[in-house]
Amino acid sequence: xxxxxxxxxxxxxxxxxxxxxxxxxxxxxxxxxxxxxxxxxxxxxxxxxxxxxxxxxxxxxxxxxxxxxxxxxxxxxxxxxxxxxxxxxxxxxxxxxxxxxxxxxxxxxxxxxxxxxxxxxxxxxxxxxxxxxxxxxxxxxxxxxxxxxxxxxxxxxxxxxxxxxxxxxxxxxxxxxxxxxxxxxxxxxxxxxxxxxxxxxxxxxxxxxxxxxxxxxxxxxxxxxxxxxxxxxxxxxxxxxxxxxxxxxxxxxxxxxxxxxxxxxxxxxxxxxxxxxxxxxxxxxxxxxxxxxxxxxxxxxxxxxxxxxxxxxxxxxxxxxxxxxxxxxxxxxxxxxxxxxxxxxxxxxxxxxxxxxxxxxxxxxxxxxxxxxxx
Amino acid sequence: xxxxxxxxxxxxxxxxxxxxxxxxxxxxxxxxxxxxxxxxxxxxxxxxxxxxxxxxxxxxxxxxxxxxxxxxxxxxxxxxxxxxxxxxxxxxxxxxxxxxxxxxxxxxxxxxxxxxxxxxxxxxxxxxxxxxxxxxxxxxxxxxxxxxxxxxxxxxxxxxxxxxxxxxxxxxxxxxxxxxxxxxxxxxxxxxxxxxxxxxxxxxxxxxxxxxxxxxxxxxxxxxxxxxxxxxxxxxxxxxxxxxxxxxxxxxxxxxxxxxxxxxxxxxxxxxxxxxxxxxxxxxxxxxxxxxxxxxxxxxxxxxxxxxxxxxxxxxxxxxxxxxxxxxxxxxxxxxxxxxxxxxxxxxxxxxxxxxxxxxxxxxxxxxxxxxxxx
Numbered sequence: 051x052x053x054x055x056x057x058x059x060x061x062x063x064x065x066x067x068x069x070x071x072x073x074x075x076x077x078x079x080x081x082x083x084x085x086x087x088x089x090x091x092x093x094x095x096x097x098x099x100x101x102x103x104x105x106x107x108x109x110x111x112x113x114x115x116x117x118x119x120x121x122x123x124x125x126x127x128x129x130x131x132x133x134x135x136x137x138x139x140x141x142x143x144x145x146x147x148x149x150x151x152x153x154x155x156x157x158x159x160x161x162x163x164x165x166x167x168x169x170x171x172x173x174x175x176x177x178x179x180x181x182x183x184x185x186x187x188x189x190x191x192x193x194x195x196x197x198x199x200x201x202x203x204x205x206x207x208x209x210x211x212x213x214x215x216x217x218x219x220x221x222x223x224x225x226x227x228x229x230x231x232x233x234x235x236x237x238x239x240x241x242x243x244x245x246x247x248x249x250x251x252x253x254x255x256x257x258x259x260x261x262x263x264x265x266x267x268x269x270x271x272x273x274x275x276x277x278x279x280x281x282x283x284x285x286x287x288x289x290x291x292x293x294x295x296x297x298x299x300x301x302x303x304x305x306x307x308x309x310x311x312x313x314x315x316x317x318x319x320x321x322x323x324x325x326x327x328x329x330x331x332x333x334x335x336x337x338x339x340x341x342x343x344x345x346x347x348x349x350x351x352x353x354x355x356x357x358x359x360x361x362x363x364x365x366x367x368x369x370x371x372x373x374x375x376x377x378x379x380x381x382x383x384x385x386x387x388x389x390x391x392x393x394x395x396x397x398x399x400x401x402x403x404x405x406x407x408x409x410x411x412x413x414x415x416x417x418x419x420x421x422x423x424x425x
Numbered sequence: 426x427x428x429x430x431x432x433x434x435x436x437x438x439x440x441x442x443x444x445x446x447x448x449x450x451x452x453x454x455x456x457x458x459x460x461x462x463x464x465x466x467x468x469x470x471x472x473x474x475x476x477x478x479x480x481x482x483x484x485x486x487x488x489x490x491x492x493x494x495x496x497x498x499x500x501x502x503x504x505x506x507x508x509x510x511x512x513x514x515x516x517x518x519x520x521x522x523x524x525x526x527x528x529x530x531x532x533x534x535x536x537x538x539x540x541x542x543x544x545x546x547x548x549x550x551x552x553x554x555x556x557x558x559x560x561x562x563x564x565x566x567x568x569x570x571x572x573x574x575x576x577x578x579x580x581x582x583x584x585x586x587x588x589x590x591x592x593x594x595x596x597x598x599x600x601x602x603x604x605x606x607x608x609x610x611x612x613x614x615x616x617x618x619x620x621x622x623x624x625x626x627x628x629x630x631x632x633x634x635x636x637x638x639x640x641x642x643x644x645x646x647x648x649x650x651x652x653x654x655x656x657x658x659x660x661x662x663x664x665x666x667x668x669x670x671x672x673x674x675x676x677x678x679x680x681x682x683x684x685x686x687x688x689x690x691x692x693x694x695x696x697x698x699x700x701x702x703x704x705x706x707x708x709x710x711x712x713x714x715x716x717x718x719x720x721x722x723x724x725x726x727x728x729x730x731x732x733x734x735x736x737x738x739x740x741x742x743x744x745x746x747x748x749x750x751x752x753x754x755x756x757x758x759x760x761x762x763x764x765x766x767x768x769x770x771x772x773x774x775x776x777x778x779x780x781x782x783x784x785x786x787x788x789x790x791x792x793x794x795x796x797x798x799x800x
Contacts, residue, residue: 078718081562082590083773088562092596097564121594122563128628128655129592132679136589136655140682140713142720187456187463188497189472214511215457217504219496221467253503256660260632280503280511282657285631304507307515308683308691316683343453344515398458 053117054155055102056134057148060112061314065104068112072101075138076116082137097122113147120154127159127287127330139316146317149325151364161365163290164298164333166391169369172272172298173208174245179385179418180393181206182249182371183400183411185231186213192227196234198407202400203238203246205411209334209393210235212251212275214302224254225265232270247272249300252285259285263295273298273333279305283330290331300371300393301332319350324357327368334369334393339384342374348387355388369393381417394418428492429530430477431509432523435487436689440479443487447476450513451491457512472497488522495529502534502662502705514691521692524700526739536740538665539673539708541766544744547647547673548583549620554760554793555768556581557624557746558775558786560606561588567602571609573782577775578613578621580786584709584768585610587626587650589677599629600640607645622647624675627660634660638670648673648708654680658705665706675746675768676707694725699732702743709744709768714759717749723762730763744768756792769793 058075062068073085076099081088088094102115123130135146151159162168170176183202185195199210210231218224228250235248250266252259252274259281263274276286278301289295303323309316310323317326319337327335335358338344340351355370357363373395376384384394396414403410433450437443448460451474456463463469477490498505510521526534537543545551558577560570574585585606593599603625610623625641627634627649634656638649651661653676664670678698684691685698692701694712702710710733713719715726730745732738748770751759759769771789778785 074718080590081564081773082559082588083562083776087773087776089565093562093564097562121596122590124592124594126592126628126630128652129590129594131655132590132592132628132652136652136679138682139654139680140678140686140719142686187458187468187472189456189468190464213457215455215497215504215507217499217501217507219499219504221496253501253507254659255501255663256631256657257635257663277503277507277511279514280506280657281659282631282655284629284656288630288632303515304511305514307513308687311515311517311690312683312687315686338515343449345517398456398462401458401462 051120052152052154053100053119054152055115055117055150056146057113057115059145059147060114061110061143062112063110065106065112068114069101069104071144072104072114072116075099075144076101078137079133080118080122120158123155125158128282128284130155130159131283143314145315146321149321156364159287159329159364160291161328162331162333162368163296165366165368166359167366169298169333172245173247175208178390179388180208180369181411181415181418182209182211182393182395183207184211184213184395184397186215186398188213188215188219189221192222192230195222195227196230199231199248200234200238201408202411203235203244204242205408206415207246207411210246210248211300211395212249214251214275214277214304216251217253224262228266228271229269232266236270247298249273249275251275253281260288263289267295267297271297273300275300275302277302277304278330279303283326286330286332298333299331300334300336301327301330302336303338318353319346320353320357323354325363328358329364332368334371336371336373336395339372339375341380344374352387355392359391371395373397378413378417381414382421385418385421426495427527427529428475428494429527430490430492430525431521432488432490434520434522435489436485436518437487438485440481440487443489444476444479446519447479447489447491450474450519451476453512454508455493455497495533498530500533503657503659505530505534506658518689520690521696524696531739534662534704534739535666536703537706537708537743538671540741540743541734543741544673544708547620548622550583553765554763555583555744556786556790556793557584557586557768557770558582559586559588559770559772561590561773563588563590563594564596567597567605570597570602571605574606574623575609575613576783577786578610578619579617580783581790582621582786585621585623586675586770587624589626589650589652589679591626592628599637603641603646604644607641611645622673624648624650626650628656635663638664642670642672646672648675650675650677652677652679653705654678658701661705661707673708674706675709675711676702676705677711678713693728694721695728695732698729700738703733704739707743709746711746711748711770714747714750716755719749727762730767734766746770748772751789753788753792756789757796760793760796
């Protein structure tokens with residue numbers, strides 16, 4: 051059994067204080083008892099986290115690796131996250147900046163079922179950035195949403211993503227909305243020779259989520275959208291690991307902002323929107339693009355994309371999916387920044403084109419394809 | 426249908442900027458499209474958030490109320506949280522400081538099944554603070570954990586709480602651990618005339634959680650412990666709303682720290698560990714006590730306790746449950762701070778007493794009962 055490692059960035063006045071706090075984290079994240087009452091033997095030797103290498107960065111910043119036994123985890127993703135950063139998430143001046151699963155955890159958590167290659171195969175888009183219009187707004191009827199989806203596929207969309215605010219509201223209940231949108235995408239695919247995938251947003255009670263995902267599949271959806279910040283990461287892993295489900299998964303960052311917005315707490319952007327999503331089994335990780343309505347920097351966005359596609363990461367490389375900040379004018383810049391393996395979300399601004407929304411998608415498709423190196 | 430209100434604290438250079446950003450939040454949390462493409466009629470009139478009263482606090486700080494239609498939500502808790510603070514959680518300088526459910530949301534989300542009175546009745550502790558030792562550490566056998574539980578009940582514990590790090594590890598698999606600990610608590614209750622409740626920690630895949638909660642009930646557990654930060658809030662609501670389940674719920678703050686640690690993002694302490702837990706249906710909300718290993722201030726802890734017990738809050742008042750920082754010496758101070766309606770978690774330091782752990786619980790029981798006004 052190989053131990054896994056978490057790298058914590060500890061903000062402290064001295065190396066001695068950083069190491070003392072690292073030892074506290076090693077206890078807090080496992081036995082949660084003072085050092086002097088840890089039972090000797092297996093618990094002291096294996097279960098308590100082991101403080102390993104430490105690196106000093108800029109003044110007052112120390113990156114300390116702590117290793118844990120896979121026996122602390124078992125086979126549950128929620129418990130893996132609990133060991134990585136459960137209670138210590140409530141302490142100031144500790145941030146998770148790295149995760150090395152090791153062989154044992156990598157075997158237990160296989161990660162994404164499809165990854166970049168699998169999604170490309172299903173969308174029949176072997177090269178170049180994928181275009182993913184978002185159907186919205188909430189309050190629209192299923193027919194309106196289906197009509198928007200149809201026009202976007204006609205215009206050349208690869209993925210039709212439900213807005214994450216489409217849940218099970220009375221204006222467009224989950225089942226009716228999903229059936230109508232998936233059917234519209236199927237009609238447009240047939241009519242225009244496309245292979246667009248509809249990603250249906252799955253919400254609901256814990257014990258309904260799996261059922262709803264299978265409903266979407268039966269209705270013809272080509273994937274599902276999940277919000278792990280609101281639903282937990284377990285549902286992502288469960289669906290990714292289920293061969294009977296077998297559809298790609300896109301994850302959305304709703305309700306996760308506080309994990310990355312403070313420099314001294316939570317996770318790095320790459321950990322939250324790259325490493326953790328991929329660990330859970332997401333094939334496409336949505337995050338706010340630089341230049342949109344959110345404050346992520348270009349560097350932060352690139353770090354997310356790199357973590358999504360890191361050949362040494364958990365399981366298959368996955369698509370980063372920057373949301374917002376994309377336009378025909380910026381296509382070349384975006385392609386230079388993200389490369390080919392990217393899913394561009396195109397949101398509310400598309401609606402400005404009304405009935406000609408398909409033409410706007412086509413313009414985006416052409417702008418992305420015109421970038422050298424893309425298809 | 427009555428709209429619900431969320432109060433956002435917006436950090437901005439001027440009142441004009443704060444109001445502009447409030448209008449952005451009102452769009453972001455609902456239609457997520459620019460103002461000029463919002464469809465006229467129902468969506469513009471009802472679905473888009475309405476910016477209401479604004480109050481200026483200290484320089485650069487503005488509290489702005491935004492009201493939303495219950496139609497934005499439907500009946501799902503995850504979607505209610507998505508409207509309260511989904512995407513806007515990813516923006517700097519916006520913090521949720523208040524929530525007014527209004528009649529419609531209050532009808533749809535009934536909150537806790539038991540609350541303070543219900544838990545007191547089940548634990549047969551009509552007055553005074555409740556004492557809740559935590560059984561740990563992870564890595565222990567089910568027999569060892571059961572033995573600790575037995576001794577704690579013998580010593581006068583009201584609630585035996587599983588450590589939140591006890592999941593389904595090979596050293597103490599969920600079913601075996603839960604059966605043995607619940608049986609030990611039942612034996613001690615019978616032998617010593619007690620009514621202690623064992624709260625079993627429930628983890629696992631999304632579709633296993635309900636099943637595990639019912640397993641714990643059949644095994645004799647008197648309640649369940651849930652970690653909404655890792656599992657989502659839905660499972661709390663689902664179990665609280667299910668009359669066939671009918672056991673009290675304790676919620677644990679693991680993985681939620683980043684929501685409260687930054688002054689300008691996330692939620693206030695009272696919102697996260699008071700309002701949201703109670704909204705979901707928790708009967709006992711655990712949070713880190715002042716003076717323990719975490720940095721919460723006395724003022725923050727009192728604000729949490731006040732929100733848990735606010736007579737005007739959602740559904741029944743619930744127990745605040747400060748973890749750590751409690752000792753015989755501090756009992757009088759803690760009682761002065763929290764009053765009678767409180768569940769004191771007593772953690773790792775208890776283990777220092779070894780086989781005499783029961784006597785340590787008795788000493789705590791006496792110290793709490795000796796406080797004037799308590800039983």
